[in-house]
Amino acid sequence: MDMALDALSWVSIVTGLFFMLVGTLGVLRLPDIYTRLHAAGMTDTMGAGFLILGMLLQTVQGILHGESTWWFVLFRLVLIYVFLLFTSPIASHALARAGLAGGVDPWTAPGDGDE
Amino acid sequence: MLRAFGLGATLFGFWLALSGHYTPMLLGFGVGSCGLVVYLSHRMNVIDEEGVPLQSALRMMMYLPWLLKEVLVANIDVAKVILSPTLKISPRMVLFHGSQKTDLGRVIYANSITLTPGTITTGVNGNEFEIHALRAADLETDEEQAMDMRCSRVEGG
Numbered sequence: 476m477d478m479a480l481d482a483l484s485w486v487s488i489v490t491g492l493f494f495m496l497v498g499t500l501g502v503l504r505l506p507d508i509y510t511r512l513h514a515a516g517m518t519d520t521m522g523a524g525f526l527i528l529g530m531l532l533q534t535v536q537g538i539l540h541g542e543s544t545w546w547f548v549l550f551r552l553v554l555i556y557v558f559l560l561f562t563s564p565i566a567s568h569a570l571a572r573a574g575l576a577g578g579v580d581p582w583t584a585p586g587d588g589d590e
Numbered sequence: 591m592l593r594a595f596g597l598g599a600t601l602f603g604f605w606l607a608l609s610g611h612y613t614p615m616l617l618g619f620g621v622g623s624c625g626l627v628v629y630l631s632h633r634m635n636v637i638d639e640e641g642v643p644l645q646s647a648l649r650m651m652m653y654l655p656w657l658l659k660e661v662l663v664a665n666i667d668v669a670k671v672i673l674s675p676t677l678k679i680s681p682r683m684v685l686f687h688g689s690q691k692t693d694l695g696r697v698i699y700a701n702s703i704t705l706t707p708g709t710i711t712t713g714v715n716g717n718e719f720e721i722h723a724l725r726a727a728d729l730e731t732d733e734e735q736a737m738d739m740r741c742s743r744v745e746g747g
Contacts, residue, residue: 494665501672509710510681513668513724516707521665524658550607560654564704564711571712571722581722584680 477536484532491525498522507582508574512567519563527556593642598628640694649744650698656740660733661706668707668724682726683712686719688738695745702737 494517501514531552537545601624606612609620631637639645671679686703690696700711700719709729713720723729 494669497669497672501668504672504677505679507681509712509722510679510724512710512722513707514672516704516710517665517668520661520705520707524661544610547607547610554608560705561701564701567704567710568700568712571710575712581681581683583682 476539480532480536480539484529484536486529487525487532488529491522491527491529494518494525495522508579509571509581512571516563516567519559523559524556527552593637593639593644594628594632596644597631597637597642598624601627640692643694645746646694646744649746653698653740653744657702657705657737660702660737664706664708671725679724680727681722681724684721684723684726684729686721686734686738688717688719689742690717690738690745691742692745695741698744699738699741702741703734706737 498514498516498518498521501517502511505511505514531549534545534549534552538549602620605620605624609616628637631641636642643650671677688696688699690699696714696717696719700714703709703711703719703721708724710722711719712722
């Protein structure tokens, strides 16, 4: 059981790191603020999500070992993700709006301009 | 009244779960601070169906798993786009029409759109949602309509 939980937790954390990496790569590769926001959003939802899932599995292991105070940790980890779900889209939205208000035109692919 | 009570109960439950200290004195502080927050919220007139959306809380929790599934699928799509050597993107501003009746419902829908990678809500004007889409070419209208419908269901009424 310990082995399985540990393995799952590792897989989850590595997946989270992978999405963080891809998100970062996206911020570097994509052409303008709006497209980069899409990539940055990935690190919040999936990157942080899988990292927290991995940590949750670790706490589940603690609970199975009779550490009842770890329930608090579990609850707090879930809360962190819920708060991220509520706040990160607002941050993205505010950034995109700030860009538009500042007159930054969205980048369009060559030959794909506004019809 | 019911909403004020619901807010108080939620706040105190939250306090209990985060505190971890259960001596009478600290519990008293908890009750006191929750009561103060409820009183201040009442004075600020924010205890209504928008500030304390008890009517949607349960439906909201049922909506979250579906939203997370959508977020996962969309994330994989965007990850593929970023990792592909040619970077096939066709960003464009598009307009969606939402069917929500309340501001709360619109906020839920707008945030759900932003949360799914590949689409960001840049403006809301009544029921018109202005979206920046990373790949306008394969925007799936079915998916968006499903999300719109589910968000309307969350707001209830």
